[in-house]
Amino acid sequence: MQNPLSALVIHDIKNALSLLEIDLEQLNHRKDTPLEGRRAYRRCIELKTRLVSFLTLYKHDQSGLQPAMVEVDLAEFIEDLVRNSQSAMMAESHHGHQIVVHADNERMKPGSAAGGFGMFDENLVELALESALNNAVRYAHRRVDVWFEQEADEIVFRVLDDGAGVGELGELMQRKITEKSSSTGLGLALCKAVSEVHGCGSVQLESVPGGTLFTMRFRAAG
Amino acid sequence: MANLPVQGINALFSGGFIENEYVHFNKLSALVIDDISAMRHAVRSQLQSLGMNKVSVASNANDALELIKATAFDVIMCDYNLNSTSSGQHFLEYLRNENILNATSVFVMLTAEAEYSFVANAVEYIPDDYLLKPCSESKLRSRLERLIDRRAFLMPVLKALDAKQYDLAVTECNKLLDIAPDARRRMDVLRRKSDAQLALGDHLSVLETYAHAAAVRGDAPWVMMGLARTHYALGDFAQAAEMANMLVGKNKNYVAAYELLAKIRLESDDDEGAFELLNRSSVILPSARRFRSVAQAAFLLGKLEDAKSNAEAAIQLSNGSMVEKPDDYLSLAQTQVDMGDHKCAIETLEKNARKHGDVGLFGVAKGAILAQAYFDSGDHEKARKLMERSVSLLANRTDSVAMTALGKAALKTGDVVLGMKLLTQAVQVSGQDERVIARHVKKSMIDTGHADKVEDVIDGGRKRILLLVDEATKLMRSAHFSEANQKVNEALAIHEENLEALMTAAQLHLLWLKHEGMDARVVERAKAYLSTLDKLVPNNQKVMNFYRFFNDIVSN
Missing domain, CATH: 1.25.40.10 (Tetratricopeptide repeat domain)
Structure with a gap:
């Protein structure tokens, strides 16, 4: 933020929100937590995620994101992403029936040279994929699959949901429009920004047999 | 690895935690270091609800230091922003430099985004993991489970490293390599093996370890940096520089590579070039x-x-x-x-x-x-x-x-x-x-x-001795043991109690035995050098390691 005061205030808000989140998390460990407590936790997470996404995009627009390249084990990364995804955790409540998010080992393709390791900013990519997951669980019927594919000089992340099947292009269009207009449209913009700063990145949302496929790809090493 | 379905919201909210079959958090001790009291206690609550009973807290580096010296914590969670004068990174650098941190302790740095890109490049002194604040309990759990799980696999090696029994650490590494289930574990073990061999000064063996690691995964930065350093130690500056430059090409902020390149410039008396490189690394980090x-x-x-x-x-x-x-x-x-x-x-x-x-x-x-x-x-x-x-x-x-x-x-x-x-x-x-x-x-x-x-x-007189010791070291590292021995003897002829010459003589004889097999005369000389050293510098760590190395070779 250009204004030092706004920067300070935003930082304060983020810290306070983090503490609130941890308090609510602890509260929700209790068996007798009322429904309101759970709802408050959910809202707090949503709010924090939105604030972090917004701050990340804001930084991208103002000064450009500087990815911190570290070595990442891709299979572990996907496994953790799925296990800890807060949007996946919340998925059920949107629909009233359970949506299962899978780290899809069958589809994971480690590159022959890189052997399933990549250099990228794991926190930025996690933030981007979390927003893609968030989108996927909102439209999925039952199931979301997540995996990576490693090509010669590219890392590809995919999120497949069983939401809009073949011939349901109308729904896909609807999703793309929603992405543009709604406040949660932050998500796609964030994914674009994150893939671009890693080099030669792109983001795609397409209808495939059996569902809708989100793809984010970027160059393997910065 | 099985597919992991996410637990439904109810499973997460219905209290209690899912006990991991490998990681028993209730047996682990932890230290939380943060200058903000609310944060400190929040992280402590998170660790406690993971099942940890023994969680200590410290609000500054000095208090943390006292606690770390007194207790071998299993997990240390340190905030990057400790206070205006000392960051978590400085603290970690200090702990590693002074050898205060146990190999068996898992050190996790908690950072805010702004600091993250800054610390992630500090390759020389990396923590075991970085966690971005705020961190949810489920994320904290899965990161810690992985770290503890890795530590459990490496435990015999880590214990040997903590006891400074580097030869034992190498032996334990070899055992683990036979049973490592995947490439990731093999790389973990190879990294520790190279640390132990470096501590023993066994550059020829460490080169083999790096070659082994490169065969598993050649572009791992620590392997490339290790190879560059070893080539440097062996006097092959051109190859060391090539490796370091490759690293810098991949990551222009890799300060350890700049620092090695600076050393190489000094070797060729390019003081100006060395200054530029050192300056660059001080700007980056x-x-x-x-x-x-x-x-x-x-x-x-x-x-x-x-x-x-x-x-x-x-x-x-x-x-x-x-x-x-x-x-x-x-x-x-x-x-x-x-x-x-x-x-x-x-x-x-x-x-x-x-x-x-x-x-x-x-x-x-x-x-x-x-x-x-x-x-x-x-x-x-x-x-x-x-x-x-x-x-x-x-x-x-x-x-x-x-x-x-x-x-x-x-x-x-x-x-x-x-x-x-x-x-x-x-x-x-x-x-x-x-x-x-x-x-x-x-x-x-x-x-x-x-x-x-x-x-x-x-x-x-001094310069001549050092020159000879230097030549002997280079000959020793390229396995020309009897030529190296001649040089050391010339140096000892000038000053028979010169420590550098004696240390080199001892090390040279140990490597000689290791690489060319047992020879009674070499054994005798090795013993004599070790006992002279023991008299001159009693309880010296390096000499102790030489003794262990020696006993290991002789008993095999």
Whole structure:
């Protein structure tokens, strides 16, 4: 933020929100937590995620994101992403029936040279994929699959949901429009920004047999 | 790895935690370091609800240090932003440099986004993991489970490393390599194996370990950096530089590679190039240690303005923290004297460095630099008194830094005989720091108009010994053991109790046995060198390791 005061205030808000989140998390460990407590936790997470996404995009627009390249084990990364995804955790409540998010080992393709390791900013990519997951669980019927594919000089992340099947292009269009207009449209913009700063990145949302496929790809090493 | 369906919201909200079948959090101890009380307690609550019963907290690095010295924590969670003067990164650097941190302790750094890109490049001193704040409990759980799980697999190796039994660590690594279930575990083990072999100084074996790791995954940065360092140690500077440049090409912020490249430039006497590289790494990742290196390189190059600003930066960054070094004030003051600014030099030492007192070896050097400053101000009487005090403070002690400062002051204040004597001794007792001390001595002599006597002072027998030891080391590392032995014997003929020569002789004989098999004469000589060393430097860690290495070889 250009204004030092706004920067300070935003930082304060983020810290306070983090503490609130941890308090609510602890509260929700209790068996007798009322429904309101759970709802408050959910809202707090949503709010924090939105604030972090917004701050990340804001930084991208103002000064450009500087990815911190570290070595990442891709299979572990996907496994953790799925296990800890807060949007996946919340998925059920949107629909009233359970949506299962899978780290899809069958589809994971480690590159022959890189052997399933990549250099990228794991926190930025996690933030981007979390927003893609968030989108996927909102439209999925039952199931979301997540995996990576490693090509010669590219890392590809995919999120497949069983939401809009073949011939349901109308729904896909609807999703793309929603992405543009709604406040949660932050998500796609964030994914674009994150893939671009890693080099030669792109983001795609397409209808495939059996569902809708989100793809984010970027160059393997910065 | 099985597909992991996410637990439904109810599973997560219905209280209790899912007990992992491998990780028993209730058996682990943890330390949380954060200056903000609310944060500290929040993280502690998270750890407690993971099942940890023994969670300690510290609000600053000094308290944390006391706790870490007293208890071998399983997990240390440290905030990056400890306070204005010391960051979590400084703390970690200090713990690793001083060998305070156990190999069995898992160190996790908690950072905010802004700091993250900054610390993630600090490859020299990486924590076991970084966690971005705020971190949800489920994320904390899965990260810790992985770290603890890895630690459990490596445990016999880590324990051997903590006991400084490096040969045992290598043996344990070999056992683990046979049972490592996947590439990731193999790489973890190979990394520890290379650490242990480096501690043993066994460069030939470490090269094999890196080759092994490169076969598993050749582009891992630590493998490339390790290979670069080993090539450097073996004297193959061209290959070392090529590797380091490849690393920099992949990650332009890889400071460890710049620092190695700087060392390579120094080998070819390219001081200017070394200075540029050191300067670049201090810009990428500022630390007191890096500012110190830049200040020294600049000073030796006569770039006094750069020397001054970097010495000031080192003082500012470390002031009040654990990485504070009183010697920074000496460097700054000497630079100020050389710039002709005796007033500032006096202020630096008498006012700013007051808290470090004026006794001991620091007092010797402080007095010597002050003497120069007062001499320049025209107060020759005060200069003379300061010199007398420093000489008597030094007494019979031999310390190359203090002697270099005092020698230079003597030359400058007109006592040429004392100056020559001190500088000659400084080089003779400089040991590992010979190269640096010799450069300082040379510069002092040239600056005070004694360029003609540089060779005499630096030679003084010492240079010949070191040259021979250096040649022997290179021959030893390329497995030319009997040629190396000849060189060491020549060095010992000059001075039979020279430590560097004896250490090299011992190491050389151990590697000889390891690589070329048992030979009774070599065993006898190895024993003799070890017992001489044991008499000269009792309980020396390096000698102890040599003994263990020796017993290991002989018993096999």
